[in-house]
Amino acid sequence: METVYMQFFLTVNEGKWLIARAVAGMERVQRALRSGKVILKGGTTVSCISELLVGYPLKISGRxxxxxxxxxxxxxxxxxxxxIENGQIRGIDAExxxxxxDMGPGDVAIAGANLFDVHGAAAILAGSPGGFRWGRATAAMISEGADVIIPVGLEKLIPGSVNEAMKTARRQGIRxxxxxxxxxxPLVGDIVTEIEAVKLLAHVEPCVIGRGGIQGAEGGTLFQVSGPEAEVERLREIVSLCKNQKIGGDPASLQ
Incomplete structure (x- = not known):
């Protein structure tokens, strides 16, 4: 079988939509939609997932x-x-x-991260004491056995250690x-970047061959993939759907 090669570039926002399509189609997410609970925590990438799953743009808070x-x-x-439970959508910010x-095995929580490292550690910025309700909720969703998925773009990969960053960062005493x-x-779960997204969406082997650029390409990524022609073509069609998409999230809250 002939191996076909393709190179394509994704801006940061296009990468969010690629990740969203991959996460929305994951079997564990679809299973939880059918017979469990799915919680989505606001963020532009997670809002892309919410919009694909149920057509609901999430409010964007800190950015x-x-x-x-x-x-x-x-x-x-x-x-x-x-x-999302039994086909119903409910806002849960106050609770x-x-x-x-109440989340447990078979349920899924999806929350984005502000940074992650090569060791698989991820973290969220807290602009209010303890991250307010969501800061407390994050610890609970990890401890009770829910399946935590962390959709996060490659632009948030940091040099060094997330653990060191968490020890250093502080809200108080910053002049x-x-x-x-x-x-x-901290946020503990399964990280899904554009690389994992590509593998979920098609049976191809991806490789990052370039990063960054100018004129809107800042933070973006150049990929090369290889695989059977049908799989490469499948991915090409999905990538085309991610082009020229709006930023995920409730438009009023993006201001």
Whole structure:
């Protein structure tokens, strides 16, 4: 069987949509949708997943901007986190820290990370004490046995160790800071980057052969994949669906 090669470039936002398509189609996610619970924690990548699964754009809270870590500027009633159970969608922002301990084996929690390392460690920035309700809920979803999936783009891979970053980062005692001063709390689960997404979406072998660029390519990734022609063609069609997509999330909360 002939091996076919393809190279393609994904901007950061296109990578989010590729990851979202892979996670939305994962068997454990589909199984939890049929017979369990799925919790989605707000973030642009997770909102892409939510929009694909149930057509619901999540509220985006903290985000990184050229001015640093910033909150949303406009009030919106859109939920930051949702529970999907028995085909019903429910906003859970006011109860997530008490609801999460009810999650268990067979249930899925999907939460993005702000950084991860080559050892598989990931963490989330906390702009409020302890990460507020979601900070407490994150510990619960890990301890009760829920299946935690962490969709995160390659642009968030850091040099060094997430554990060292968590020991160093703090909210208090920062004299100068762009945007909010932030600490970090850990997130433990299965990391899905664009590389894992490619493998989930098609039977091909991916390799990163370039990073970054200019004129909108900043932070993006150049990939090469190889595999059977039908699989490469399948991936090519999926990649085309990720092009020219909007940023995931409730538009009002993105301001």
């Amino acid at each position: 990184m901007t050229p001015e640093g870590a910033m909150p949303n500027r406009t009030y919106t009633e859109q939920a930051y986190g949702i529970l 997530v820290d008490t609801l999460m301990p 100068y800071h762009d945007g909010m001063a932030c600490g970090l709390f």
